[in-house]
Amino acid sequence: MRLRPKQNALRRRPDGRSKKSPRSVSGATIDGSLLSTPAFSGAFDKAKEGMLILDRKGRCREVNRAAAKMLGLRKNLMRNKPIDIILAKYTVAGRPVTVEALKGELLLVHEAKAKIAIRTRAVDFSGGLSLLVLRRKDRLPARESEAWKVDRASLVLPEFFPLPPSEEEPDFRSLFQHSPYGTCILQNNSIVVANPMFCKLLGYRASDEIVGKEIRQFLDGGSHMLFSLLQQRAFRGETIPARFEIRMLRENGTTIDVESTMSLSLYRDAPALNLSINDVTDRKELERRLTDSEGLLRNVINSMVDALVITDLQGKVLDVNDEFERFTGFSRRDAFGVEIPYPWVPEEDLRSYIGWLEKLRENNVLRDFDITWLRKSGERIAVSLNTTMLRNSAGDPVLMVNIARDITERQTSREKLSRQVRRLQVLYELSRALTETFDTREIARITFQQIEKVIPVDAFFIDRFDEKRNLLRAIYNVDVFEGKRIESDARGAEVPLDERTASAKVIRDRKPLLELRPEAPSGPVYVPFGNPNRGAASLMFVPMFSRDRTIGVMSVQSYEPNIYSNDHLTLLESIANVVGIAIEKAILYQETITKSQEIEARNKELDDFTYVVSHDLKEPLISVEGYTKIIRHEYLNLFDEAGREYLQSVMDSCIHMKRLIDELLQLSRIAKLSEKKAKIDSAKLIHDVLEELQFSIRERKAEIVLQQDLPPIDGVDTYMRIVFRNLLSNALKFCDKPQPRIEIGASATEDEVVYFIKDNGIGIEPEYFEKIFMIFQRLHKKDEYEGAGAGLTIVKKIVASHGGRIWVDSVRGQGSTFYFTIPVS
Numbered sequence: 001m002r003l004r005p006k007q008n009a010l011r012r013r014p015d016g017r018s019k020k021s022p023r024s025v026s027g028a029t030i031d032g033s034l035l036s037t038p039a040f041s042g043a044f045d046k047a048k049e050g051m052l053i054l055d056r057k058g059r060c061r062e063v064n065r066a067a068a069k070m071l072g073l074r075k076n077l078m079r080n081k082p083i084d085i086i087l088a089k090y091t092v093a094g095r096p097v098t099v100e101a102l103k104g105e106l107l108l109v110h111e112a113k114a115k116i117a118i119r120t121r122a123v124d125f126s127g128g129l130s131l132l133v134l135r136r137k138d139r140l141p142a143r144e145s146e147a148w149k150v151d152r153a154s155l156v157l158p159e160f161f162p163l164p165p166s167e168e169e170p171d172f173r174s175l176f177q178h179s180p181y182g183t184c185i186l187q188n189n190s191i192v193v194a195n196p197m198f199c200k201l202l203g204y205r206a207s208d209e210i211v212g213k214e215i216r217q218f219l220d221g222g223s224h225m226l227f228s229l230l231q232q233r234a235f236r237g238e239t240i241p242a243r244f245e246i247r248m249l250r251e252n253g254t255t256i257d258v259e260s261t262m263s264l265s266l267y268r269d270a271p272a273l274n275l276s277i278n279d280v281t282d283r284k285e286l287e288r289r290l291t292d293s294e295g296l297l298r299n300v301i302n303s304m305v306d307a308l309v310i311t312d313l314q315g316k317v318l319d320v321n322d323e324f325e326r327f328t329g330f331s332r333r334d335a336f337g338v339e340i341p342y343p344w345v346p347e348e349d350l351r352s353y354i355g356w357l358e359k360l361r362e363n364n365v366l367r368d369f370d371i372t373w374l375r376k377s378g379e380r381i382a383v384s385l386n387t388t389m390l391r392n393s394a395g396d397p398v399l400m401v402n403i404a405r406d407i408t409e410r411q412t413s414r415e416k417l418s419r420q421v422r423r424l425q426v427l428y429e430l431s432r433a434l435t436e437t438f439d440t441r442e443i444a445r446i447t448f449q450q451i452e453k454v455i456p457v458d459a460f461f462i463d464r465f466d467e468k469r470n471l472l473r474a475i476y477n478v479d480v481f482e483g484k485r486i487e488s489d490a491r492g493a494e495v496p497l498d499e500r501t502a503s504a505k506v507i508r509d510r511k512p513l514l515e516l517r518p519e520a521p522s523g524p525v526y527v528p529f530g531n532p533n534r535g536a537a538s539l540m541f542v543p544m545f546s547r548d549r550t551i552g553v554m555s556v557q558s559y560e561p562n563i564y565s566n567d568h569l570t571l572l573e574s575i576a577n578v579v580g581i582a583i584e585k586a587i588l589y590q591e592t593i594t595k596s597q598e599i600e601a602r603n604k605e606l607d608d609f610t611y612v613v614s615h616d617l618k619e620p621l622i623s624v625e626g627y628t629k630i631i632r633h634e635y636l637n638l639f640d641e642a643g644r645e646y647l648q649s650v651m652d653s654c655i656h657m658k659r660l661i662d663e664l665l666q667l668s669r670i671a672k673l674s675e676k677k678a679k680i681d682s683a684k685l686i687h688d689v690l691e692e693l694q695f696s697i698r699e700r701k702a703e704i705v706l707q708q709d710l711p712p713i714d715g716v717d718t719y720m721r722i723v724f725r726n727l728l729s730n731a732l733k734f735c736d737k738p739q740p741r742i743e744i745g746a747s748a749t750e751d752e753v754v755y756f757i758k759d760n761g762i763g764i765e766p767e768y769f770e771k772i773f774m775i776f777q778r779l780h781k782k783d784e785y786e787g788a789g790a791g792l793t794i795v796k797k798i799v800a801s802h803g804g805r806i807w808v809d810s811v812r813g814q815g816s817t818f819y820f821t822i823p824v825s
Contacts, residue, residue: 041237042237043237044062044064045064045065046064046065047064047066048066049066049133049134049135050064050066050067050068050069050070050071050118050133050134050135051063051064051066051067051131051132051133051134052064052067052078052083052086052131052132052134053129053130053131053132054083054099054102054129054130054131054132055128055129056128057082057099058082058083058084058099058102059080059081059082059083060078060079060080060081060082060083060086061079061080061129062079063075063078063079066134067134070118070134070136071086071087071134073086082099083097083099083102083132084096084097084098084099087108089110089111089112090108090109090110090111090118091108091109091111092106092107092108092109102120102132105119105120105121106119106120107119107120107137108120117136117137118134118135118136118137119134119135119136119137120132120133120134120135121133121135176195177195177196179195179197179276180197181197181276181277181278182194182195182197182198182199182200182201182202182258182276182277182278183195183197183198183274183275183276183277184198184210184215184274184275185265185267185272185273185274185275186215186231186272186273186275187267187270187271187272187273189214189215189216189231190212190213190214190215191210191211191212191213191214191215192211192212192267192272193207193211193267194207194210194211195207198210198277201248201250201256201258201277201279202218202248202249202250202251202256203250203251203252203254204251209251215227215275217249218248218249219246219247219248219249220246220247220248220249220255222247223246223247223248226244226246227246230244230262231262231273234262234263234264234273235264235271235273237264240262242261243259243260243261244259244260244261244262245257245258245259245260245280246258246260248277256279256281257279257280257281257283257284258277258278258279258280259277259278259280260275260276260277260278261274261275261276262274262275262276301319301321302321302322302323304321304323304403305323306323306403306404306405307320307321307323307324307327307328307383307403307404307405308320308321308323308324308401308402308403308404309324309335309401309402309404310399310400310401310402311399311400311402312398312399312400313397313398313399313400314339314340315339315340315357315400316337316338316339317335317336317337317338317339317342318336318399319332319336320332320335320336324404327375327381327404327406328344328373328374328375328376329375329376329377330343330344330376334376340353340354343374343376344373344374344375344376345371345373345374346372346373346374346380349371349372352371353371356369356371356385356387357387357400360387360389360400361389361397364388364389364391365386365387365388365389366385366386366387366388367386368384368385368386368642368645369384369385369386369387370382370383370384370385370407370411370414371383371385373404381406381408382406382407382408382410382411383404383405383406383407384404384405384407384410385402385403385404386402386403386404386405387400387401387402387403388400388401388403410642414646417646417649417650419454420624420650421624421649421650421653422453422454423454423571423620424620424621424624424653424657426450426451426453426454426575427574427575427578427620428657429450430446430447430450430575430578430579431578433446433450434446434447434578434579434582435582436774437586438585438586438589438590439586440464440475440476440583440586440587440590441475441476443579443582443583443586444462444475444476444579444583445476445487447462447554447575447579448460448476448478450575451556451572451575454571455556455564455568455571455572456558456560456563456564457556457557457558458479458480458485458536458557458558458559458560459478459479459480459536459555459556459557459558459559460476460477460478460479460555460556460557461474461476461477461478461554461555462475462476462477462544462552462553462554462555462579462583463475463503463552463553464551464552464583464587465497465507465550465551465552465553466494467549467550470496470497471494471495471496471497472494472495472496472497472503472552472553473493473494474493474494475552475583480559502515502539502541502555503541503553503555505541506541506542506543506553507543507550507553510543510545510550511543512540512541512542512543512569512572512573513539513540513541513542514539514540514564514566514568514569515538515539515540516537516538516539516561516562516564517536517537517538517539517561518537518561518562519537519561536557536558536559537558537559537560537561537562537563538557538558538559538560538561538562538563538564539555539556539557539558539564540555540556540557540564540568540569540572541553541554541555542554542555542569542572542573542576543576543580544576544577544579544580544583545576545577545580546580546581546583546584547584551580551583551584552580552583554572554575554576554579556568556572574619574620618658618661621654621657621658621661624650624654625651625654628647628650628651628654629651631647632647632651676716677714677715677716677802677825678714678715678716678717679712679713679714680712680713680714680715680717680720681712682710682711682712682713682746682755683706683710685713685717685720685721685724686706686710686724686744687706688721689721689724689725689728690704690706690728692725693725693728693729693732696729696732697732700732700735700739700740701738701739701740702732702735702739702740702741702742703739703740703741703742704742704744705741705742705743705744706744706745707743707744707745707746710745710746711746711748711753713753713822714802714822714823714824714825715802715822716802719798719801719802720798720822722794722795722798723795723798723799723820724757726791726792726794726795727757727795727818728742728744728757729791730791730792731757731759731761731816734759734761734762734816735759735760735761735762736761736762737760737761740759740760740761741759741760742757742758742759743756743757743758743759744756744757744758745758748824749824750824751823751824752804752821752822752823752824753821753822753824754819754820754821755819755820755821755822756817756818756819757817757818758815758816758817758818759815759816759817760814760815761815761816762812762813763810763811763812763813763814763815763816764808764810764812764816765810765812766810769807769808769810772792772808773792773793773795773796773806774793795820799820799821799822802822802823803822803823804820804821804822804823805820805821806818806819806820806821807819807820
């Protein structure tokens with residue numbers, strides 16, 4: 001508590017009794033010398049209330065930052081100017097502001113901005129000065145009168161502006177005497193006033209035993225220097241700690257630890273210090289006991305069978321246990337003080353680890369985060385991380401505790417399942433990539449890059465079979481020469497089909513072939529365009545089909561014996577089916593690129609390709625999903641919680657793959673409009689689509705602005721619903737603002753109607769304006785925004801089938817506007 005001495009509060013009579021001083025509007029003597037002191041100027045300028053000091057003539061002698069900001073003026077332009085000029089833009093009850101009007105409480109209203117209103121409170125002081133206090137009306141408490149009463153009793157700068165007492169003000173001497181904190185007033189290093197609690201804390205019965213003595217007599221020797229330094233800084237008006245701890249001497253010679261506060265004030269027209277103390281001896285004893293318990297806690301921590309790492313909120317390591325040292329090879333000294341990135345967390349896992357810690361701030365406890373750690377020797381170990389946020393009694397976070405357990409065996413089992421999912425992902429990535437090129441060599445190169453992700457491979461080739469001429473034509477060939485993998489330049493080379501080779505056997509039998517040799521032969525056996533100096537030990541050959549025709553052969557080989565299995569052969573067969581169709585399409589494209597009359601046939605082939613690819617993708621997917629369901633139905637109770645999560649992850653991946661395939665099928669069906677076009681009420685159609693998306697709109701709290709009197713559409717109702725649904729869904733999905741805003745409108749000409757959908761989302765870089773309309777082209781990761789990347793491709797195909805065009809105009813971070821046209825019939 002800060003005691004505010006007041007000149008007119010209590011005065012002593014000659015007989016020692018006190019009496020009330022006469023009521024007066026003057027407080028402490030305020031003159032230019034006080035205004036220029038550092039203590040006054042610093043406290044006055046930092047006050048939260050807006051304040052101005054005026055002279056008798058109403059001129060502004062001083063103004064603080066809060067008042068200047070509230071009035072929108074510079075401080076140097078306000079000094080020495082009449083107050084009626086400073087407040088020229090404000091009125092009081094509709095009349096201009098005058099000096100005479102600024103008495104008591106007033107409400108000032110800005111003449112141009114009616115919403116800006118300022119409540120003023122004027123107080124006169126001696127020396128011809130007065131204080132004008134300003135408050136924005138919209139920031140006043142609900143009961144304004146009570147707020148001003150409080151201000152009157154405890155003004156922002158009571159040390160410098162003591163107010164005269166009023167009937168509403170409390171008796172501060174009573175508060176001072178009954179304060180639960182020990183409080184005294186110091187002048188010239190001596191105690192001039194002390195309350196009963198101050199005497200009690202120091203072991204004295206009455207203040208007469210303390211008053212008049214120097215404060216140093218009551219300070220322990222170790223606290224003299226700190227107290228003197230803070231005392232000097234306070235008198236200079238400099239910043240001191242809000243609270244500090246010192247040790248004081250009691251009357252019986254014992255010491256007590258106290259928490260203290262110190263503030264500058266005036267006492268009997270002279271500078272003084274208010275000192276308040278609170279006994280914290282018991283708290284210090286608790287701290288000592290806590291220190292003694294650290295040994296016991298250390299023993300508990302070191303007895304744990306899991307590695308433990310304790311960090312602060314920024315990730316700086318504060319402590320580790322013995323198991324961490326054994327587990328990682330890093331000693332406690334190596335780990336102490338280490339900050340992110342940690343040497344035991346690989347660089348490739350660092351981002352996911354930081355993301356894990358970010359989630360912790362919301363959830364307090366996170367479990368089963370699988371990550372790879374590095375031992376000091378460089379060995380990798382799989383660990384499961386459990387992290388807990390420790391909070392203090394006030395609920396504020398203080399520490400993070402990480403517990404790591406070795407899960408190498410569990411990780412091995414999970415990797416087997418992940419390998420199956422990864423194979424399906426390769427099929428998906430391959431089918432997506434092959435739709436972007438019609439170059440047969442590029443198709444083969446992409447195929448090789450995807451195959452080496454899931455199958456060990458040293459040598460690889462794809463040959464095209466010319467059935468009419470009974471020969472093989474090389475498309476792509478990779479082999480190892482002198483320790484380096486090189487693409488041989490065999491494109492276009494032709495050799496007759498040798499019936500003795502594996503390629504001929506595969507083509508004739510239309511079945512795949514797996515051959516495993518105990519060691520690699522000295523020369524080639526089955527590779528007509530391969531390495532003439534070396535043969536492989538493990539070989540796989542699969543035929544490539546297109547429309548029930550064998551169009552070529554694909555071979556994957558390794559110089560390591562017995563490295564392939566039937567699982568590898570099945571996967572390669574699925575890949576060959578996709579690649580065979582892609583190569584066939586590429587060949588058709590290359591042959592008909594100059595023939596405009598065959599464009600329609602080419603598009604049909606592409607649609608067939610997409611449809612067949614989707615069905616081929618479903619075959620392994622259905623198998624994985626079926627076996628997973630069987631496991632979940634019949635063996636679920638054999639799995640622990642982690643195993644169930646892995647099983648659910650496989651099911652979720654199957655569902656995601658089905659969605660990709662369904663979009664492929666939908667895209668394949670939009671070729672030529674089989675339905676007849678008709679006049680469509682575009683407003684009703686859009687309302688129907690918005691109704692379908694109502695859940696997402698409400699969830700995102702989106703604002704939809706729909707233009708009135710939209711022109712009708714000449715098109716197919718089913719397809720136009722898909723267009724608007726996809727564009728509106730994207731506008732809702734790709735928005736990083738708290739409230740998405742979507743505008744829908746159109747403009748018509750004689751020939752066409754231009755529709756637009758505008759959003760305030762994340763925007764698109766100009767270099768991606770064309771790329772976003774390509775199949776499976778995504779600008780973000782799947783975990784950021786869901787979807788397969790086919791929506792805009794479908795929209796473009798529908799618009800094109802109606803004879804229109806589509807484009808986008810966007811600014812990164814500000815939003816996008818999609819335009820599309822539909823011709824008028």
